[in-house]
Amino acid sequence: MINIRIMKLGQGVEWALHACHLLAALPPGSSLSSGQLAEFFALPAPYLSKHLQALSRAGITASIPGPQGGYRLARPAGEISLLAVVEAVDGSAPAFRCTEIRQRGPASLPPGRYRHPCAIASVMARAEAAWRRELEAVTVADIMATVGRRAPAAAVEARAWLARAAGIGRAAGDAERQASSAPSPRHD
Amino acid sequence: MINIRIMKLGQGVEWALHACHLLAALPPGSSLSSGQLAEFFALPAPYLSKHLQALSRAGITASIPGPQGGYRLARPAGEISLLAVVEAVDGSAPAFRCTEIRQRGPASLPPGRYRHPCAIASVMARAEAAWRRELEAVTVADIMATVGRRAPAAAVEARAWLARAAGIGRAAGDAERQASSAPSPRHD
Numbered sequence: 001m002i003n004i005r006i007m008k009l010g011q012g013v014e015w016a017l018h019a020c021h022l023l024a025a026l027p028p029g030s031s032l033s034s035g036q037l038a039e040f041f042a043l044p045a046p047y048l049s050k051h052l053q054a055l056s057r058a059g060i061t062a063s064i065p066g067p068q069g070g071y072r073l074a075r076p077a078g079e080i081s082l083l084a085v086v087e088a089v090d091g092s093a094p095a096f097r098c099t100e101i102r103q104r105g106p107a108s109l110p111p112g113r114y115r116h117p118c119a120i121a122s123v124m125a126r127a128e129a130a131w132r133r134e135l136e137a138v139t140v141a142d143i144m145a146t147v148g149r150r151a152p153a154a155a156v157e158a159r160a161w162l163a164r165a166a167g168i169g170r171a172a173g174d175a176e177r178q179a180s181s182a183p184s185p186r187h188d
Numbered sequence: 189m190i191n192i193r194i195m196k197l198g199q200g201v202e203w204a205l206h207a208c209h210l211l212a213a214l215p216p217g218s219s220l221s222s223g224q225l226a227e228f229f230a231l232p233a234p235y236l237s238k239h240l241q242a243l244s245r246a247g248i249t250a251s252i253p254g255p256q257g258g259y260r261l262a263r264p265a266g267e268i269s270l271l272a273v274v275e276a277v278d279g280s281a282p283a284f285r286c287t288e289i290r291q292r293g294p295a296s297l298p299p300g301r302y303r304h305p306c307a308i309a310s311v312m313a314r315a316e317a318a319w320r321r322e323l324e325a326v327t328v329a330d331i332m333a334t335v336g337r338r339a340p341a342a343a344v345e346a347r348a349w350l351a352r353a354a355g356i357g358r359a360a361g362d363a364e365r366q367a368s369s370a371p372s373p374r375h376d
Contacts, residue, residue, distance in 0.1 A: 007195055007196060007197045007198075007278055007283050008195060008281070008282075008283045008284075008285065009195045009283050009284045009285070009312075010195075011285075011287065013284065014284070014285070014286060014287060014289060014308070015289065017308045017312075018289050018290065018308060021308065039293065039294065040293045040294070040295060041289045041290075041292055041293050042289075042292035042293040043289065043292075082308075082311055082312075090195055093196070094196075095195050095196045095197050095283075096196075096197045096201065096202070097196065097197075097199075097202070098202060099199065099202060101202060101203065101206050101229045101230075101231065102206065102229075102342065104229055104230035104231075105227065105228045105229050105230040106227065106228065106349060107228060107342075107345040107346050107348070107349035108342075108345070109339075109341055109342055109345060113339075113341060113342070114339060114342070115338075115339075116338040116339060119331050119334040119335050119338060120202070120205045120206060120209065120270075120331055122334075123270055123322070123323065123326045123331070124197075124270075124323075126322050127318075127319045127320075127322035127323050128319065130315075130318040130319055130321070130322045131315045131316065131318055131319040132315075133318070134311070134314050134315035134318045135311065135312075135315050138311045143307050143308055143311070146307035146310075147307050150303075150304035150307060151297075151301075151302060151303075151304060153297055153301060154290065154295075154296075154297055154301070154302070157295040157296070157297060158295050160295070161294060161295035
């Protein structure tokens, strides 16, 4: 019999990390709709959208409202750690929850007698701190640099796609602005 | 809105770690039934039993069959890492599962062109390795030493309870052995 792993990160974490990596390569001043982000990764838009909203709530992405709006990073990619993205989507509660079972049962001491944290919980917390430290040390900008080095062709393709996607958005926006600034027939 | 943490360890991990810590303090040659272990921690016996079986399958505990049987550690406490206990109960699959979304969508390259692992998955794997390293570095014997130092009264209480529990088992076993070795009336 094989045990099913209980401790696992949801798919939203993978999606959010990749979405931030893509947004970091956006031309300045542009944004991507959740539909465009979903298209880029061939992901189901409604589910992705939920995670993009979590990123916005955490101040990692900014959402620009309106038909030409969309998402962009809210701060420089070098200031967004992978930990921030993971915790935006998955929360920051510890994976190991100590329920103090040492204080139960017939051989337990009166509650006030446990002056130190549970030794087992302490080690579990130390392991999680090590996990967080690794994710805190790497930023979205570091990922961009690694991908640029390891998979330059993929980075080029992504930038070309982004230029088209952002261009389409901008062109449509421009057309709309032109239309609204054009003299309209007077009805008054 | 607060995100619910998806990545969490089940309660069985806490129970199994504490159960191993208690079994490490057993007098030599004795064992504890799952009912006795459940009593010590005031835990529901059927659920605890499931996790004790997982520990046995992983070779961490040995189960001694029969009415006076029970569980004991299968090897010295100094040779059982916390990681071994956690993985026995929770499995060893990675918490972050990379589904290679970089290879999807309109801007992806042909599959053969991705020669390096995904940069995001690499960092996530490095973080999990750091987590595992911390848990691998600490043994059940280390936990015993820490509890002995931090909560000596709790360690004394636990040993006293264990001596009684193991004594009851041994006394019953002795009585049974005496009964079976006593000359029985001849029927032939």
